[in-house]
Amino acid sequence: MAVPNEDTLELGGQSVGEGRLRGEQPAAKPRARRFLSILFRCCHVYGRLYRNAEQTAYTGRCPRCGAGVQARIGPEGTSRRVFDAL
Ligand SMILES: [Zn+2]
Numbered sequence: 001m002a003v004p005n006e007d008t009l010e011l012g013g014q015s016v017g018e019g020r021l022r023g024e025q026p027a028a029k030p031r032a033r034r035f036l037s038i039l040f041r042c043c044h045v046y047g048r049l050y051r052n053a054e055q056t057a058y059t060g061r062c063p064r065c066g067a068g069v070q071a072r073i074g075p076e077g078t079s080r081r082v083f084d085a086l
Helices: none
Strands: 036-038 045-051 055-060 070-071 083-084
Touching: 036 055, 036 070, 045 070
Parallel strands: 036 083
Antiparallel strands: 036 045, 045 055, 055 070
16 A cells, blocks of 8 residues: 655545645645755744745745745755755
8 A cells, every 4th residue: 555645634545635724735746846944043933945936046934924035046056955044
């Protein structure tokens, strides 16, 4: 039997279709989307940055206060996986 992904919710053996949680993370992943985990110093909480359409930077917002954050992607790619905001 297949092992469910950790992100997959199982409801009585039925796949999750309705009852989406906030709609922020669709049940079907398009592909592993590149993101960075960062620490938002403003509120001292961790959040994620996702690549922008131009693939030139990671952008995101503090989940608490909504402050915008951006991390540019270097020419050799981003090797760091954790960034501090601000
Ligand atoms: Zn904040």
